[in-house]
Amino acid sequence: NAGVTQTPKFRILKIGQSMTLQCAQDMNHNYMYWYRQDPGMGLKLIYYSVGAGITDKGEVPNGYNVSRSTTEDFPLRLELAAPSQTSVYFCASSYSTGAKTQYFGPGTRLLVL
Amino acid sequence: SQKIEQNSEALNIQEGKTATLTCNYTNYSPAYLQWYRQDPGRGPVFLLLIRENEKEKRKERLKVTFDTTLKQSLFHITASQPADSATYLCAAMNNAGNMLTFGGGTRLMVKP
Numbered sequence: 001n002a003g004v005t006q007t008p009k010f011r012i013l014k015i016g017q018s019m020t021l022q023c024a025q026d027m028n029h030n031y032m033y034w035y036r037q038d039p040g041m042g043l044k045l046i047y048y049s050v051g052a053g054i055t056d057k058g059e060v061p062n063g064y065n066v067s068r069s070t071t072e073d074f075p076l077r078l079e080l081a082a083p084s085q086t087s088v089y090f091c092a093s094s095y096s097t098g099a100k101t102q103y104f105g106p107g108t109r110l111l112v113l
Numbered sequence: 114s115q116k117i118e119q120n121s122e123a124l125n126i127q128e129g130k131t132a133t134l135t136c137n138y139t140n141y142s143p144a145y146l147q148w149y150r151q152d153p154g155r156g157p158v159f160l161l162l163i164r165e166n167e168k169e170k171r172k173e174r175l176k177v178t179f180d181t182t183l184k185q186s187l188f189h190i191t192a193s194q195p196a197d198s199a200t201y202l203c204a205a206m207n208n209a210g211n212m213l214t215f216g217g218g219t220r221l222m223v224k225p
Binding site for chain 2: 004033035040041042043045048050056058090092099100101102103104105106107
């Protein structure tokens with residue numbers, strides 16, 4: 001079991017460029033989440049998905065898009081990158097019932113210059 | 114709005130002592146509170162979960178309490194070790210049951 005995997009580990013983008021952060025899980029979890037974490041701060045939810053084909057906005061969705069075509073994959077798209085999107089991005093997954101304890105990936109560090 | 118608050122100041126303690134971290138929540142009544150550990154450069158890892166009808170939960174050297182009157186959870190690490198040094202995050206499910214709200218985390222430093 002690989003758990004939750006994320007690629008790339010680190011990326012530098014120029015302002016206005018676009019990219020997709022990849023996330024995959026092999027635990028057959030229905031729920032998946034994208035968070036960002038700024039230095040010294042907590043996690044802020046960007047988008048989440050309760051199953052294939054279903055996504056919804058979290059606390060800070062502006063500037064991002066997601067899709068969920070399979071149970072396993074939940075990519076996060078950044079369009080027109082801005083310096084304010086410099087952060088560490090974490091993907092997580094959970095079962096759909098109970099406390100929804102989350103399993104996190106190792107994170108993608110993104111720097112927008 | 115629903116808020117989870119943790120002491121943002123780092124907690125420095127001596128090895129062997131008990132570390133106590135605080136998590137306060139406002140404007141809702143979560144059915145569960147969860148605690149996660151996060152090491153530098155890594156994703157959070159789940160440690161413990163406590164339900165609203167449980168006063169206390171233990172796992173090895175870890176203990177979590179849940180006081181619904183005070184709207185507070187305390188996280189204790191007994192006989193602390195330098196390897197316990199990390200940031201500890203508190204999280205609670207929102208009322209709709211579809212999102213976890215995380216506190217800002219408290220950094221614990223255990224000195225030998």
